[in-house]
Amino acid sequence: MSLQDDIARLRTELTGAIAAATDEAGLDAVRVAALGKKGSVSALLATLGSMAPEDRKTAGPAINGLKNEISAAIDARGADLRGAALDARLAAERLDVTLPVKAAPTTEGRIHPISQVWDEITAIFSDMGFKIAEGPDIETDWYNFTALNFPEGHPAREMHDTFFLQPGPDGTKKVLRTHTSPVQIRSMLRANEKPAAGYLTGAVEPPIRIIAPGRTYRHDSDQTHTPMFHQVEGLVIDKESHIGQLRWVLEEFLKAFFEVPGVTLRFRPSFFPFTEPSMEVDVQCDRSGAEVKIGEGSDWLEILGCGMVHPNVLRNCGLDPDVYQGFAWGMGIDRLAMLKYGMNDLRAFFDADKRWLDHYGFKAFDMPTLFGGLSS
Helix, strand or coil, X not given: CCHHHHXXXXXXXXXXXXXXXXXXXXXXXXXXXXXXXXXXXXXXXXXXXXCCXXXXXXXXXXXXXXXXXXXXXXXXXXXXXXXXXXXXHHHHCCCCCCCXXXXXXXXXXXXXXXXXXXXXXXXXXXXXXXXXXXXXXXEEHHHHCHHHCCCCXXXXXXCCCCCEECCCCCCCCEEECCCCHHHHHHHHHHHHCCCCCHHHCCCCCCCEEEEEEEEEECCCCXXXXXXXXXXXXXXXXXXXXXXXXXXXXHHHHHHHHHCCCCCCEEEEEEEECCEEEEEEEEEEEECCCCCCEECCCCEEEEEEEEEEECHHHHHHCCCCCCXXXXXXXXXXXXXXXXXXXXXXXXXXXXXXXXXXXXXXXXXXXXXXXXXXXXXX
């Protein structure tokens, strides 16, 4: 077989192999087989050294022409394969920019109604000049009952109402607090302490104006009660505080919280060990529709309890009831949330149902403010 026949055969074989390559790896294998050190075209070039000078003059250009032709064909096929690979990748990673943008996590997440109402309450009372006070969930019997003028044998101390814990090493009785009133006791004691009292350093004498929101615990569970719930209590201690101020504070709070121009309150005599006189407060409302509307109608709804701080409570906190007097009130945060936002079952607050939270929850940046709107 002549050299020209070998060149023609290789041209046919190699151009066919180049055309058949489906990816860059396969094409590179063809390049090595043709133009590598041991490739078929390279083998032809190696024969030039053993040829006569006259034969080399014609064989050299023919073999080099084949080499250049195959190299150009490989480059062209490589460009085609790279283009096809890029097109396939672009198709796989295609992004339709006309689709709606995915919502950010901050827009999908929801604030629980309890947290929102808690913030609404603190925003209102902070604007009135009240400070936020906190205390432990696990309290001693003295803070939870005795200091608040609960006599021994009072029904609220019984097992059906209170979660009792194991006594401490010193025999101190401990309970899960049944109300946030112990925070009032701690605040009055703190105000009465002198700077040498360690962690109470820097405390001031009355007047005291605080609210105490927090978790509370009782043996109770139904549509409107749960074993753990939330309360907020308020306390004012001063030398000249009176029921008229208490009424004004409650009216202003309820107007701001329910976002109505006015409310009508009804005070009924009641009994709480820690206040004297004690009162239940009803607010005028309309129950004719599916929702309770505060500030209108001819119905009444009990909403909170209040009264003047009992002199025994002041004495227990080291305050002279002949010098200081004050008023206090307490209300359920969960109940306020149910009334304002139309929720009829308290148990759903703690079911961790995302569908419920998506419906009743608030957006992460809906921070309640009096100037911007509490529930806007």
